[in-house]
Amino acid sequence: MNRFLKLAIVGLVASCGGGGNYKAPRNLENACLLAAERPAYYRAMQSTQKRWGIPIYVQMATIHQESKFIGDAKTPHRYALGIIPMGRQSSAYGYSQALDGTWDDYRRKTGNRGAKRDNIRDATDFMGWYMNDTTRILGISKQDAASQYLAYHEGRSGFNNGSHRSKPWLMSVANKVGARSELYRMQLTACR
Numbered sequence: 001m002n003r004f005l006k007l008a009i010v011g012l013v014a015s016c017g018g019g020g021n022y023k024a025p026r027n028l029e030n031a032c033l034l035a036a037e038r039p040a041y042y043r044a045m046q047s048t049q050k051r052w053g054i055p056i057y058v059q060m061a062t063i064h065q066e067s068k069f070i071g072d073a074k075t076p077h078r079y080a081l082g083i084i085p086m087g088r089q090s091s092a093y094g095y096s097q098a099l100d101g102t103w104d105d106y107r108r109k110t111g112n113r114g115a116k117r118d119n120i121r122d123a124t125d126f127m128g129w130y131m132n133d134t135t136r137i138l139g140i141s142k143q144d145a146a147s148q149y150l151a152y153h154e155g156r157s158g159f160n161n162g163s164h165r166s167k168p169w170l171m172s173v174a175n176k177v178g179a180r181s182e183l184y185r186m187q188l189t190a191c192r
Contacts, residue, residue, distance in 0.1 A: 022071035022118060031060055031184040032191035034069070041069070044121040052128030053135075057188055058145045059124055061181035062152065065173065066097040071118040073097065095123035106130070127152075134159075146178030 025041075027033040035042035045056040067073035074093055091100040094117025098106070106126045107113050115122035131148050134140050137156055140147045151159040153170065164170050 024069045031187040041120050044124045048124040048128035052132040053142050054128045054131045057181050057184035060184045061145050061177050063095050065177050067095050071095055094118045096127050145181030146174040149177040150174045
């Protein structure tokens with residue numbers, strides 16, 4: 001077999017195996033089309049809703065804001081003097097943009113030690129776990145996507161201390177999450 005053919009076969013095999021499809025779904029504006037394109041996402045969110053009581057539309061709106069459904073999403077790099085790379089803005093990663101420490105807490109407390117942030121089932125379960133505890137600790141309704149998002153973004157202590165109130169940009173983002181959650185809720189009701 002010639003060298004070119006061997007390289008082509010190795011390349012083909014390598015492209016078929018490993019790694020997930022981390023690209024965003026085609027239509028992020030329509031919950032029904034999103035669920036139809038990625039049924040595994042919808043099944044993962046159903047499982048999270050059943051386990052933790054967090055509605056699918058709240059999960060969808062939060063993931064849309066955090067990662068646009070990109071499984072290997074990372075925060076942007078920071079630069080000194082505009083050119084010297086200094087690492088990422090935070091350790092947030094994956095669909096849920098969970099930070100390293102919070103993800104480690106989730107894995108330890110749920111016993112899901114093999115969980116991966118770039119796995120949609122693990123990412124939605126993490127969100128359900130976190131938001132369920134937010135409801136238990138802070139009394140925020142599981143259907144209140146905007147307030148759940150603020151507590152998710154700022155952490156429960158930050159939310160409880162009102163850190164979000166001094167960030168108009170964050171309040172605007174939370175309102176968008178709330179509006180998107182309501183849109184997704186209406187769409188999912190119509191397409192079932």
